[in-house]
Amino acid sequence: MIHVEGLGKSFLDYQRGWVSAVRDVSFDCRPGEVFGLLGPNGAGKTTTLRILSTVLKPTSGRAVVAGYDVVQDPENVRRHIGYMSASTGIYDRMTAWELVEYFGRLYGLPKDRLRERMETIFGWLKMDDFRNVLGSKMSTGMKQKVSIARTIVHDPPVLIFDEPTSGLDVLVQRVVLQKILELRDLGKTIVFSTHSMHEVERLCSRVAIIYRGEVQAEGTPDDLLKRFDQPDLEELFFALVESADARSLSAGATAETASRLPN
Numbered sequence: 001m002i003h004v005e006g007l008g009k010s011f012l013d014y015q016r017g018w019v020s021a022v023r024d025v026s027f028d029c030r031p032g033e034v035f036g037l038l039g040p041n042g043a044g045k046t047t048t049l050r051i052l053s054t055v056l057k058p059t060s061g062r063a064v065v066a067g068y069d070v071v072q073d074p075e076n077v078r079r080h081i082g083y084m085s086a087s088t089g090i091y092d093r094m095t096a097w098e099l100v101e102y103f104g105r106l107y108g109l110p111k112d113r114l115r116e117r118m119e120t121i122f123g124w125l126k127m128d129d130f131r132n133v134l135g136s137k138m139s140t141g142m143k144q145k146v147s148i149a150r151t152i153v154h155d156p157p158v159l160i161f162d163e164p165t166s167g168l169d170v171l172v173q174r175v176v177l178q179k180i181l182e183l184r185d186l187g188k189t190i191v192f193s194t195h196s197m198h199e200v201e202r203l204c205s206r207v208a209i210i211y212r213g214e215v216q217a218e219g220t221p222d223d224l225l226k227r228f229d230q231p232d233l234e235e236l237f238f239a240l241v242e243s244a245d246a247r248s249l250s251a252g253a254t255a256e257t258a259s260r261l262p263n
């Protein structure tokens with residue numbers, strides 16, 4: 001359902017010159033699976049998810065989502081995904097109900113189908129008691145539920161969540177994780193990014209540990225621990241980060257030595 005092959009993205013940054021945000025990222029995610037992109041700030045998670053959701057075009061490689069190529073057929077990709085970005089906004093002057101309805105209409109859902117879908121989602125996410133609360137009056141937890149509701153209102157087979165629990169208290173985090181598992185059990189194909197090992201352990205059938213724009217390791221959490229002979233994900237994560245830093249340092253030193261050699 002999601003196939004990513006050798007994906008790369010570079011940006012021309014005013015201060016830093018060319019920034020290689022993502023290099024040679026590959027993975028697959030099937031229906032009924034949660035695939036995690038685990039990495040620290042600046043690792044390349046958001047860039048990868050933006051490419052999958054057609055917000056950005058890759059510089060190299062390719063990605064196929066729900067059977068459609070993100071570059072050749074972005075409209076069909078958009079029709080088959082729900083994308084919750086880390087900065088998904090809630091409009092201050094719309095109620096929870098109006099906002100979700102607005103997105104349902106944008107997706108072209110017929111009136112009756114939309115109403116039925118919204119009743120289901122508001123019940124499922126326990127949003128009925130704030131149907132009529134304006135965005136400006138919502139708590140962070142309410143806003144997150146509305147964001148999830150608008151992401152799934154058109155019942156897409158593929159869901160892409162960028163750090164869905166970031167900034168939430170433990171109670172709301174728990175609800176969000178639980179809902180992601182329920183969506184998985186409905187057969188959705190789910191990719192999400194996080195920097196929490198705990199979330200990966202709880203949710204993911206497969207994970208890619210991403211650092212410095214590159215996948216350092218990819219597989220099921222159990223396989224990875226065995227392959228790298230590490231006791232838990234945290235130790236594995238730090239071991240991979242250290243080894244990537246060491247490789248980058250030695251590549252820098254080699255380049256510096258080469259630049260000093262006479263031609």
Ligand SMILES: Nc1ncnc2c1ncn2[C@@H]1O[C@H](COP(=O)(O)OP(=O)(O)OP(=O)(O)O)[C@@H](O)[C@H]1O
Binds near residue numbers: 020039040041047
């Ligand atoms: N539009 C852009 N222009 C220049 N550089 C960018 C742009 N977008 C991302 N980058 C750079 O690409 C790298 C990867 O960023 P990205 O946002 O994908 O990381 P991330 O893993 O999602 O981190 P975070 O958790 O902080 O969001 C960073 O060095 C970032 O500064």
